[in-house]
Amino acid sequence: MHIKVSFPQVQYFSRRYILECTHKSFLLMPHTLVDNSKLWENVLVEVELAVSKANFSTWFKGTYILKQEEGIVFVSVPNAFVKDWLNNKYHNTILKILRSFSEQVRALEYIVTKEEGRKKESSEAPRTFTQQSNTELPLHDFYINKEDNLNPKYTFESFVVGPFNELAHAAAQAVVKKPGFAYNPFFVYGNTGLGKTHLTQAIGNHIKLAHPGKKVYYLTSEKFVIEYMNAVSVNSQKVNQFKEKYRKYDVLIVDDIQFFAGKDRSQEEIFHLFNSLYENNKQIIFSSDKHPNFIPNLEERLKSRFGAGMIVDIPNPDMESRLAILRSKVLQNNIPVSPEALEYLASSVEGSIRELEGILNSIVCQFQLKGLELGLNEIKNLIKNSIKPKKMVAVKDVIKIIANFYQIEENSIYDKTRKKEVVKPRQVIMFLLREDFNISYPSIGEKLGGRDHTTVIHSCEKIKEELKSDNLLVQEIAEIRTMLV
Amino acid sequence: MKIECLKEKLSASLIYAERITGKNLTLPVLGCILLEAKDNSLTIRSTNLDLGIEIHIPVKIEKEGAVAVPGQTISQFINNIQGDKNIKLEVVDGNLSISSSMGSTTIKSMSSEDFPTIPMVPKEKSFEIVPGDFVKGLKSVWYSSSVSGIKPELSSILISSEDEGLVFAATDSFRLAEKKIKTKKQNDFGQILIPFKNIPEIIRVLEGMKDSTTVHLSKNQISFSADGIYLVSRVIDGIFPDYKQIIPKETKTEAIVLKQDLLHSLKLATIFSDKFNQISVSVRPEQKVFELKTRSNEVGENVSRLIATVSGEDVDINFNYKYIVDCFQSIDVEAICLQFNGINRPVVIRGVSDKTFMYLVMPMNR
Numbered sequence: 001m002h003i004k005v006s007f008p009q010v011q012y013f014s015r016r017y018i019l020e021c022t023h024k025s026f027l028l029m030p031h032t033l034v035d036n037s038k039l040w041e042n043v044l045v046e047v048e049l050a051v052s053k054a055n056f057s058t059w060f061k062g063t064y065i066l067k068q069e070e071g072i073v074f075v076s077v078p079n080a081f082v083k084d085w086l087n088n089k090y091h092n093t094i095l096k097i098l099r100s101f102s103e104q105v106r107a108l109e110y111i112v113t114k115e116e117g118r119k120k121e122s123s124e125a126p127r128t129f130t131q132q133s134n135t136e137l138p139l140h141d142f143y144i145n146k147e148d149n150l151n152p153k154y155t156f157e158s159f160v161v162g163p164f165n166e167l168a169h170a171a172a173q174a175v176v177k178k179p180g181f182a183y184n185p186f187f188v189y190g191n192t193g194l195g196k197t198h199l200t201q202a203i204g205n206h207i208k209l210a211h212p213g214k215k216v217y218y219l220t221s222e223k224f225v226i227e228y229m230n231a232v233s234v235n236s237q238k239v240n241q242f243k244e245k246y247r248k249y250d251v252l253i254v255d256d257i258q259f260f261a262g263k264d265r266s267q268e269e270i271f272h273l274f275n276s277l278y279e280n281n282k283q284i285i286f287s288s289d290k291h292p293n294f295i296p297n298l299e300e301r302l303k304s305r306f307g308a309g310m311i312v313d314i315p316n317p318d319m320e321s322r323l324a325i326l327r328s329k330v331l332q333n334n335i336p337v338s339p340e341a342l343e344y345l346a347s348s349v350e351g352s353i354r355e356l357e358g359i360l361n362s363i364v365c366q367f368q369l370k371g372l373e374l375g376l377n378e379i380k381n382l383i384k385n386s387i388k389p390k391k392m393v394a395v396k397d398v399i400k401i402i403a404n405f406y407q408i409e410e411n412s413i414y415d416k417t418r419k420k421e422v423v424k425p426r427q428v429i430m431f432l433l434r435e436d437f438n439i440s441y442p443s444i445g446e447k448l449g450g451r452d453h454t455t456v457i458h459s460c461e462k463i464k465e466e467l468k469s470d471n472l473l474v475q476e477i478a479e480i481r482t483m484l485v
Numbered sequence: 486m487k488i489e490c491l492k493e494k495l496s497a498s499l500i501y502a503e504r505i506t507g508k509n510l511t512l513p514v515l516g517c518i519l520l521e522a523k524d525n526s527l528t529i530r531s532t533n534l535d536l537g538i539e540i541h542i543p544v545k546i547e548k549e550g551a552v553a554v555p556g557q558t559i560s561q562f563i564n565n566i567q568g569d570k571n572i573k574l575e576v577v578d579g580n581l582s583i584s585s586s587m588g589s590t591t592i593k594s595m596s597s598e599d600f601p602t603i604p605m606v607p608k609e610k611s612f613e614i615v616p617g618d619f620v621k622g623l624k625s626v627w628y629s630s631s632v633s634g635i636k637p638e639l640s641s642i643l644i645s646s647e648d649e650g651l652v653f654a655a656t657d658s659f660r661l662a663e664k665k666i667k668t669k670k671q672n673d674f675g676q677i678l679i680p681f682k683n684i685p686e687i688i689r690v691l692e693g694m695k696d697s698t699t700v701h702l703s704k705n706q707i708s709f710s711a712d713g714i715y716l717v718s719r720v721i722d723g724i725f726p727d728y729k730q731i732i733p734k735e736t737k738t739e740a741i742v743l744k745q746d747l748l749h750s751l752k753l754a755t756i757f758s759d760k761f762n763q764i765s766v767s768v769r770p771e772q773k774v775f776e777l778k779t780r781s782n783e784v785g786e787n788v789s790r791l792i793a794t795v796s797g798e799d800v801d802i803n804f805n806y807k808y809i810v811d812c813f814q815s816i817d818v819e820a821i822c823l824q825f826n827g828i829n830r831p832v833v834i835r836g837v838s839d840k841t842f843m844y845l846v847m848p849m850n851r
Contacts, residue, residue, distance in 0.1 A: 053511075054513065055512060057512075058510065058534075080706045080717075080719070081534045083604065084603070085601045088602055136659060137659065137661060137847045
């Protein structure tokens with residue numbers, strides 16, 4: 001008698017358990033699964049009527065709908081036994097019920113996934129022996145996932161979006177939604193320390209979440225080159241292994257590809273790899289510190305391929321974005337820094353986010369040592385040494401470099417000549433002095449042979465205008481800038 | 486179903502299968518062993534949804550069919566009946582009836598319909614192993630696994646491929662064992678984590694396999710097949726901690742002792758150990774002293790001095806003696822080498838001249 005009474009309870013528990021699991025999956029992927037959890041709940045209610053209680057709790061516990069794609073419903077199951085059995089025994093039943101709820105459903109597939117809920121069960125088990133006084137081995141998890149090389153700390157949640165990088169961010173989101181189709185290849189470039197690695201790794205991490213079956217792999221071009229060299233130096237079998245290894249990935253992320261410059265054999269290999277992945281609609285993501293067209297010693301066929309999908313630039317962050325980044329970092333580290341101090345930091349540390357982080361870290365360190373709230377003055381003192389002085393350069397040097405670049409006589413710049421080959425370099429000099437070194441118009445004019453400040457203004461405007469249409473000029477200026485640094 | 490078979494063969498297979506039946510599961514049929522007669526062979530199958538086994542034995546079939554029989558009952562019965570070499574099994578009214586010259590028996594059985602299938606591991610990743618070597622690898626490390634189950638990675642044994650063979654490792658975060666086994670040619674399969682609680686059954690089954698065994702590996706499963714036996718186990722989808730980085734690269738103090746001597750002294754010392762199983766080790770290279778000390782407030786205290794070759798710095802360090810004793814089963818050579826690295830660093834224990842086995846123990850801090 002007693003046993004009979006307890007049966008409904010068992011069942012209640014199992015149902016609730018399953019619902020909890022479905023709920024959990026909903027939390028994991030907020031964008032698609034509102035319908036999925038509801039749908040699966042409905043299916044389970046009907047399945048429960050069709051099969052025995054014991055069967056129900058053994059085979060349907062911990063299952064949920066992972067995702068729906070083009071009419072195929074992917075159901076997550078806790079282990080391969082369940083997968084096999086659902087496939088053999090209940091496949092038609094489940095499919096029929098699913099169809100009755102949603103007519104788009106055409107097929108059903110099962111995927112074995114790690115079950116967080118099952119872990120919870122085992123963690124309740126008591127430890128069987130006491131070890132109060134024993135120290136543990138300092139074992140550390142591999143922080144970086146070995147299978148895909150992705151660092152889990154890089155996510156979109158921790159990525160601060162500002163006007164400077166919102167295009168890159170939006171494009172990355174599109175890639176996550178439709179890897180292989182949206183923008184392929186996806187090419188991000190920008191100066192060092194602006195979040196290229198963060199963005200590309202975040203794409204990888206989020207694709208893993210949103211599309212559990214996809215194989216993602218992240219590597220730097222340097223690693224690719226080294227691996228390729230090693231493979232070549234051993235034997236042809238190794239080379240084949242190497243080729244196969246990279247062709248099996250659904251999403252391949254190659255960071256810092258500017259290091260491929262001048263490595264012809266590796267370029268050839270990445271070219272073939274690119275073609276093979278691209279043909280199979282596999283997503284390819286590259287990052288570099290330059291636009292592909294300006295990477296020196298890179299083969300034309302690679303440049304054109306890199307440009308085939310989407311190329312986005314991450315420029316230097318503006319003041320507001322720097323402030324937003326600082327705020328989010330301060331919040332993460334939970335340190336009290338006054339708003340004025342943050343604003344001061346944001347305005348005085350220009351350039352890379354990495355630099356900004358470095359300075360903030362030293363502030364955190366100080367705070368932990370002294371345990372005080374840091375005011376504006378303390379911070380000013382603190383970062384006195386960390387801030388790079390504004391670019392200081394002798395105007396003469398700039399003129400010399402640019403004159404050399406255009407292969408003209410340095411003195412001709414100062415002359416009154418209006419020869420075409422001299423006018424352009426002169427205008428470029430004025431433009432760069434103004435843009436990069438913030439020298440006032442009159443003083444530029446004075447230093448270039450006593451010209452009027454309106455001449456200088458005109459020259460700057462002209463170059464600015466030409467930059468919009470003249471790609472060659474863009475390239476030249478970029479090259480000159482690298483020489484000036 | 487109606488068959489006739491050799492009792493001995495059936496009995497041996499049932500012993501394997503019975504241990505893998507699901508105990509205390511909601512689905513009663515999992516406590517059964519499935520017998521299926523088809524195409525001149527009898528398939529014996531059982532699973533606890535963590536491990537699964539399928540054994541094929543040749544039998545004489547009069548009528549094909551299948552039945553699920555409670556595992557413990559049939560296994561105990563077949564093992565203990567006396568008399569004929571052959572026995573006859575038949576399904577009558579859904580129950581299994583067994584007859585021999587010594588009498589007849591009926592075992593209440595269940596329908597085979599609800600009995601799950603054993604998943605087949607895809608043949609993509611596979612390699613051959615010598616069962617004896619593989620078992621040796623497992624046995625050398627598995628006692629170091631964590632019994633708690635809070636971290637599934639630590640409640641598993643790591644098997645990974647290296648250039649020269651296989652590496653087995655296990656740790657419960659207080660000690661760590663690593664064993665390398667040389668194999669002829671090793672495919673690179675990355676790493677496998679087999680749950681620790683499946684290891685005894687895997688060892689038992691592999692010990693019964695004589696020749697080369699084929700291993701298939703997928704993301705969720707590993708299978709071993711040979712001699713008509715197919716064993717499949719769940720593997721942990723996780724990542725074993727990066728243990729290589731905690732293996733000390735230098736040694737501050739080194740002591741070499743005979744294994745037997747150390748074992749004897751440990752046995753003496755443990756009589757006087759306290760409730761934390763604490764044992765103190767003192768090494769004084771200048772005085773050529775290697776001492777083990779234990780003290781218990783109730784029983785008394787003991788100091789054992791061993792003959793040892795010692796070098797390096799002085800060290801006084803405490804251990805849980807159980808962890809030290811454990812590793813002796815994996816060391817086949819006469820002499821043991823203990824390498825200390827100061828009081829807060831793990832001690833490395835190896836067999837002298839045996840590079841294949843390494844054991845790390847964390848000291849007790851007090």
